[in-house]
Amino acid sequence: MRRYLSLFLIFFIFFGMTCDVSALKKYERETVHIIDGSNGREYDVKVVNILMGGNDVISDVPGMLFNDRTLVPVRFISENLGAKVTWNQDRKEAVIKTNEREIILKIDSPIVLVNGEKYTLPSGVPAKLLGYEGNYRTMVPLRFVSEQLGMEVGWIGETMTATIDKPLQYIKDIYYDGSTKFPEIVIKTTGEVETSSFFLEGSEVGGEDRLVVDIPNTILDIGDKSKVDLNGLLHIDIYEKDIKAVRASQFEVNPYKTRIVVDVSVKKGYKIVYDKEKKEVRIKFINLVNDIKIDKIYNVDTVIIKTEEEPAYNIMFLDGKIVVDVLNSLLNYKGKPIEVNKGGIKGVRFSQFKPDQNYEPDDKISRIVVDLEKNVRAEDVYIEHIKNDIYVYVAGKPLDGFDYYKENVNTAKLVINTDGETEYTAKYIKADKEVVLKIEKTKINLDSMKLDIEDKIVKNIRIDSDRSEEYYYIYIELADGTVFVDNSSSKLTDKIILSFINKSLTVSKFKDKLVVIDPGHGGKDPGAMSPNLRIKEKDVVLDVSLKLKKLLETEGFKVYMTRQDDNYIGLYDRATIANELGADVFVSIHANAHSKRSIEGVQVLYYPYDEHRDNKTFAKIMRDSLVKGLGALDRGIIQRPKLVVPRETKMPAVLVELGFLTNPKEEKLLSTSEYRMKCAKATFNGIVKYFEKVLMK
Numbered sequence: 001m002r003r004y005l006s007l008f009l010i011f012f013i014f015f016g017m018t019c020d021v022s023a024l025k026k027y028e029r030e031t032v033h034i035i036d037g038s039n040g041r042e043y044d045v046k047v048v049n050i051l052m053g054g055n056d057v058i059s060d061v062p063g064m065l066f067n068d069r070t071l072v073p074v075r076f077i078s079e080n081l082g083a084k085v086t087w088n089q090d091r092k093e094a095v096i097k098t099n100e101r102e103i104i105l106k107i108d109s110p111i112v113l114v115n116g117e118k119y120t121l122p123s124g125v126p127a128k129l130l131g132y133e134g135n136y137r138t139m140v141p142l143r144f145v146s147e148q149l150g151m152e153v154g155w156i157g158e159t160m161t162a163t164i165d166k167p168l169q170y171i172k173d174i175y176y177d178g179s180t181k182f183p184e185i186v187i188k189t190t191g192e193v194e195t196s197s198f199f200l201e202g203s204e205v206g207g208e209d210r211l212v213v214d215i216p217n218t219i220l221d222i223g224d225k226s227k228v229d230l231n232g233l234l235h236i237d238i239y240e241k242d243i244k245a246v247r248a249s250q251f252e253v254n255p256y257k258t259r260i261v262v263d264v265s266v267k268k269g270y271k272i273v274y275d276k277e278k279k280e281v282r283i284k285f286i287n288l289v290n291d292i293k294i295d296k297i298y299n300v301d302t303v304i305i306k307t308e309e310e311p312a313y314n315i316m317f318l319d320g321k322i323v324v325d326v327l328n329s330l331l332n333y334k335g336k337p338i339e340v341n342k343g344g345i346k347g348v349r350f351s352q353f354k355p356d357q358n359y360e361p362d363d364k365i366s367r368i369v370v371d372l373e374k375n376v377r378a379e380d381v382y383i384e385h386i387k388n389d390i391y392v393y394v395a396g397k398p399l400d401g402f403d404y405y406k407e408n409v410n411t412a413k414l415v416i417n418t419d420g421e422t423e424y425t426a427k428y429i430k431a432d433k434e435v436v437l438k439i440e441k442t443k444i445n446l447d448s449m450k451l452d453i454e455d456k457i458v459k460n461i462r463i464d465s466d467r468s469e470e471y472y473y474i475y476i477e478l479a480d481g482t483v484f485v486d487n488s489s490s491k492l493t494d495k496i497i498l499s500f501i502n503k504s505l506t507v508s509k510f511k512d513k514l515v516v517i518d519p520g521h522g523g524k525d526p527g528a529m530s531p532n533l534r535i536k537e538k539d540v541v542l543d544v545s546l547k548l549k550k551l552l553e554t555e556g557f558k559v560y561m562t563r564q565d566d567n568y569i570g571l572y573d574r575a576t577i578a579n580e581l582g583a584d585v586f587v588s589i590h591a592n593a594h595s596k597r598s599i600e601g602v603q604v605l606y607y608p609y610d611e612h613r614d615n616k617t618f619a620k621i622m623r624d625s626l627v628k629g630l631g632a633l634d635r636g637i638i639q640r641p642k643l644v645v646p647r648e649t650k651m652p653a654v655l656v657e658l659g660f661l662t663n664p665k666e667e668k669l670l671s672t673s674e675y676r677m678k679c680a681k682a683t684f685n686g687i688v689k690y691f692e693k694v695l696m697k
Contacts, residue, residue, distance in 0.1 A: 028590060028605060028655065030160070030642055032062060037129035037136045038108050048072075049161040049571065049644060050142075052080050053194030054216040054257070056570050058525045061130065061137040063162060069125040070162050071139035074105065077164070081149045087138075094127065094138045096145070103148055105140055114148060133595060152217060154255030159644045163255050165217035169193050171258055172223050174248055176238045181362055182328070183241045185262055187281040193218055195272050195281060198573045199308075200580055203267075205514055205558040207581060211262040211270060212573075213283065218258045220250045242266050243285065267388070269308030271330055287311060287329040289366040291565075292350055294340055298399060298449060301343025303370050303392035306565075311385055317378040322370040322392060324383070325353065331366040344380065344394035346371040370394070401444050404453065404461060409556065410505035412457045413487075414476065416496040418443040424496055426486050435484050435498065437474040441465070443494075446472055456554035457482050457502045476500075508556025509696065515552055515687060516578040517561045518588040518645065519545040520655075523568030528593035530661040533671050537661060538566065540670050541589040544658065547680035548589070552687065575648035584695060585618065585687065586653035588645050591670060592660045600663040601633030602626040605655040607646040608639040617694055618652040622686035629682025630675075632659060632666075652690070656683060 031044050048063035048070050049056070057063075059076040074094050075085045084097045096103040104113040105127040112119050112127075121127070127140045143153045146164050154163035173188040197213040220232065228234045234248040244263040251259035262283065269287040274280070291306040305311075307326060316323040331352045338348040353367035370392055372381075382397035383390065401417040422443040427436050451461045459477040467473050478484065481504045487497040505511075519542040521527035527537025542563070549559045560581055562574045569577075578586045592603065604626070606619040619637040627634045635657075640646060646653045658679045659666035669675040 028592075028640070028643065028657070030640065032064065032132055034064065035131040037131050046160060049159060050077075050164065051161055051216070051572075052077070052164045053166070054196030054214050054570075055194075056525075056568075057164075058568075059137070060135045061132045061139070063142065064130075064139070065160075066128065066130070066139070067123075067125050069123060070142040071125075071128060071130070072142045072145070072162070073137040074127070074140045074145065075137065077140075077142070077145055078149070081146075081151065081164075083149060094140075096149075098149065101148065103145070105138065107138065112144070154217070156255070158642065159647060160642050161644070163216065165255070166192050166194055168217050168219070168256065170219050170221040171215065171248070172221060174222065174227075174234055174236070174246060174260065176236060176240075176243070176246065178238075178240050182284050182286045182364070183243055184285070185243075185246055185260070185283040187215070187260065187283075189215075189218065189279050189281065191279060192274060192276060193281065194274075196570060196573070197270075197272060198569065198577065199267065199270070200577060201267055201560075202581060205560050205581060209264050209267055210580075211264065211268065211283070212576065212580070213260045213262070213272065214251065215258045215260070215281070217256050219256055220248060220258045222248075241285070242268060267309050269329070271332075286364060287326065288332040289326055289329055289350075289368075290332050292333050292335065292338070292348060292368060294338060294345065294348070297391065297393065298451075299447070300393050300395045301340070301345055302394070303345065303348055303368070305368055305390040305392070307388050307390070309388055311388065311390055313385070313390060315383055317381070320372050320374075322372065322381055322383075324368045324370070324390060324392065326366040326368070326390070328364055329366045330364055341373070344373050344376045346373050396445075399446065402446060404451070404458070406455060406457070409508075409511070410457065410502050412455065412500045414461070414496075414498045414500070416444065418494050418496070421492050421494050423492055424488075425491075426484075426496075426498060428484060433478050433480075435476040435478065437476065437496070437498070439472045439474065439496070441468075441470060441472055444472070454550065454554065455479075456505055457500050505554075505556055510556040510688075510691060512558070513691060513695075514558040514560065514581060514583045516581060516583040516586045517545045517548055517552075517559060518569075518574050518578075518586065519561065519563055520588055520590040521568075522563050522566055525568055528591060528661045530667040530671070531597075532664065533667060535661065535667070535671050537591045537593075540591050540661070540676065541658075542566070543673070544676045544679045544683070545589050547677050548587075548683050551680055551684040555684075555688065557687075571644040572648060574645050578653075579648075579650045583649075583651050585690065586646075586649045586651055587622075587683065587687065588653070588655040589683070590655060590657050592657040593662045594660055595662075597662055597664065600660050600666050601635035602630065602659060603635040603657040604637045605640045605643060605646065605657070606637060607643065607649075607653065608641055613650070613652045614694060615646065615652055615654065618690050619654050621690045621693065622654050622656055622683070625686030625689060626656065626658070626679075626682045629685060630659070630678055652695075 034043050046065040050063045059073045061073050063072045078085045078096045086095045092107045094105045101115050107129050108126050110121045110124040110126045122141050125141050130139045146153050151164050169189045169191045175186050177184045177186050193215050195215050200210050202208045222228050236246045242265045247261045251257050268285045271284045288308040293304050312327040314325040349369045353365040355363045382393045403415045406412045422440045425438045446463050448465045449463050456479050462475040464473040482500050482502040485499045487499050521538040529536050552559045562569050562577050604619040604623045606615040623637050661667050
């Protein structure tokens, strides 16, 4: 029976195995439990992280140390290297094909065929069929496959990370090219390289904006020695087209990595390409359209176009459609056309538009077409952009003429523009701690709704359109310590301006403290998935993190999030972000998973060996706060000396596990907004307590 079962499992290695709920929790573990699919033997093996071209490889079965050799899933590695992988069920063979060679690997055999010639795998370790949490994959020695496909392998022992890179190259020159419409940084190399990158919005927390680009397996060897200082560091001042300077250094030597930093005056979109003929990396600064989606904004169906920088755009209202041309941009969104057929929207189409007679030939335009349902008129549509996002409201602008915003940490304003001059009243009700505003209905169009603000200045704003046929009543509930001032020019005006001030926030003892929040997983890495409600860890922790950010900011903290939407940030990049910003503490937010559904509770992981930061005390305080705030089972603080993120950060750092998505009770709790807020508050309390007890004593 065991032999029959193992053959059944082999059949499924390439054909549709369903990912287990906890399959992607390996990145918080140092060991995993695996099963040999051929003989049923079970092993506990060490997890190996994999960096390919400087980017994390995400797979449902992790890289691992097996018989002292690093084994990796052949499909994920080979396909990332441009090879095609097929499975021969009768022969139990994986076949890897490139333009130059065919590699045939047989399960449990140390002999491999390369273009028909026999080779023995390193140390005689055969290809294996190994299973982790219900997923079975063909695993092969990393060094053999990578070298056969023309790659070089490195090793970072501190974090158990294998690196797979193009062959070692030299960087011979770096310069700025502002001769074209879109400025570029050009990096001359001796051969093909790969890059990893992220944009650091330091201006959000009082720092500088910059683009960080890493080029693995390269040596910085600038030919023009006048460009580098005595330490080999390159610095070029530019101060043109929002680009201030470019810097480069040999960031690491084992394995080699060159880091290039571009300082900019405003947030910039960018695209990085490698030109094989010219042997150069080109960093082109141009806006990118990264996402197009439909969402409800204050109950109005809205098309949201997300870009990398503040967009410039043209709008055309045509018969039955709206055309939005995002200027000076590349369409980076890979999704399919969106079918809606509700809320006035039939669907959304998009393309990289070839300039017509209305544009210049070298213009780069992303065109988004919103197809409208019948009877939707142009006057029913309102379009605006907020920061980097364009909003297309198809049922008119929600809260048209009604704008609440923070001016600074302790002051906010409510501005209401009316259609012509109107009389209004604004009265403070001390017993209710709220301002009651009364406005004529004929002068503005609003719907009944409640806006939860919770910014330590205003708690919420409620609009009541049912209380009176003649007037809107607007109730503004103030936070403790907030006062309001009517700054309108008169009681008969077309612009009502109310200011709200909470002076206690300006003297917050936390006002100069920076917390970096890291919502785990994201994008291509969903993390764990709950078995019944099918909620993804990446979504849960992002929601908790956004709530935590708001709580911290209302207490006066500066806060930076490694991600604020569903995108993936590399493990090393998460730590680099915190280090570049000089954060005071780092908190990575996760939810847990386990093969046993009965397992529940909270855990806190930390790096134990660093005399310059007291991670253990931070972990204890955070654990205590989570247990108390959530009424959860205490699963302790856990040392994780090889976990990338807490190890590579330079400030007190913890990774919190808020509960088990695989436990029926905690799965249900973590699916609710109310419990996620409890998680945010418990984490917030732990951060505050740590600052009060340790960092500010």
